[in-house]
Amino acid sequence: MSPPATPADDQGLALHHVGVRFGGLVALDDVSLRVPPGRVVGVIGPNGAGKTTLFNVVCGFVRPTEGSLTLDGRPFRPRPHDLTRLGIARTLQGVGLFAGLTVLENVVAGASHTARAGFAAALFGLPRSDRDESRLRARALNLLAELGIDKHADAAPGTLPYAVRKRVALARALIARPRLLLLDEP
Ligand SMILES: Nc1ncnc2c1ncn2[C@@H]1O[C@H](COP(=O)(O)OP(=O)(O)OP(=O)(O)O)[C@@H](O)[C@H]1O
Ligand SMILES: [Mg+2]
Structure with missing residues (x-):
């Protein structure tokens, strides 16, 4: 197997300072997180905290107003119809x-x-x-x-x-x- 093209700590999904605004409502504010391979990451918060919005950003249903995403260290602009091909699946609330x-x-x-x-x-x-x-x-x-x-x-x-x-x-x-x-x- 050839060595990975990017350092190991780049692998997986990462959100970098993601913000989402719906008009005047701030749903996500400066969210950074990393989901490395083989890891279970939980997102907790009260109703309206922005958990579903976060998932929608990763799935491309919602475009971040600020910040960016990477997948294996490369820029990632998710689009819903690409998810299966990229190996991403979700269940809905x-x-x-x-x-x-x-x-x-x-x-x-x-x-x-x-x-x-x-x-x-x-x-x-x-x-x-x-x-x-x-x-x-x-x-x-x-x-x-x-x-x-x-x-x-x-x-x-x-x-x-x-x-x-x-x-x-x-x-x-x-x-x-x-x-x-x-x-x-x-
Ligand atoms: N498409 C949208 N347009 C406008 N406001 C939205 C939209 N989606 C979510 N919001 C608002 O963004 C905030 C975060 O909502 P979100 O559904 O992400 O929270 P949640 O943490 O998943 O809540 P819950 O635990 O109830 O599922 C809420 O104030 C919600 O009303
Ligand atoms: Mg929700």
């Missing part, structure tokens, strides 16, 4: 599952960018191959089993208790095999 899909389909949906459809297929929006599809479904079922909720695979999310739905959301984030997992109010 609340649950945010697709109501019209089964539990299993919701989990498979989390791997939308990982199927090896090939560049041309992806470019022209061709459907995944049957083999990709069944491999993904098997992996989704394994994850549901790991989380103890595989018996709900064919259920509609709306029929399930909140705690089970939170686990479904977790499985949907894990199926993409993220290197950075963001959990808002897990």
Whole structure:
């Protein structure tokens, strides 16, 4: 393996003096933090402290008014549609599952960018191959089993208790095999 291009302490995600203002409201003020590989970092604070806003900055849903982000030491301007490719997955505060899909389909949906459809297929929006599809479904079922909720695979999310739905959301984030997992109010 070749040595990393950047010093080890640059690895992972970092926020540098990030500020977010919504009009006159200061949601984040001078937030700096580092999430090195292999580390669990908790963000705590009362209601309205800005935790979800912080997650939204990392996901590209909210642009910081000040400050910057780096990923492995390189400038990082997150955009929501790039996250899976960059190995970043999140769960939302609340649950945010697709109501019209089964539990299993919701989990498979989390791997939308990982199927090896090939560049041309992806470019022209061709459907995944049957083999990709069944491999993904098997992996989704394994994850549901790991989380103890595989018996709900064919259920509609709306029929399930909140705690089970939170686990479904977790499985949907894990199926993409993220290197950075963001959990808002897990
Ligand atoms: N899109 C937005 N537009 C305007 N104000 C917002 C927006 N998003 C968040 N805020 C405000 O920013 C502040 C921080 O909110 P945020 O949701 O990040 O807090 P939180 O720490 O996640 O709170 P909670 O524990 O209730 O989830 C709050 O005052 C909130 O009303
Ligand atoms: Mg929140």
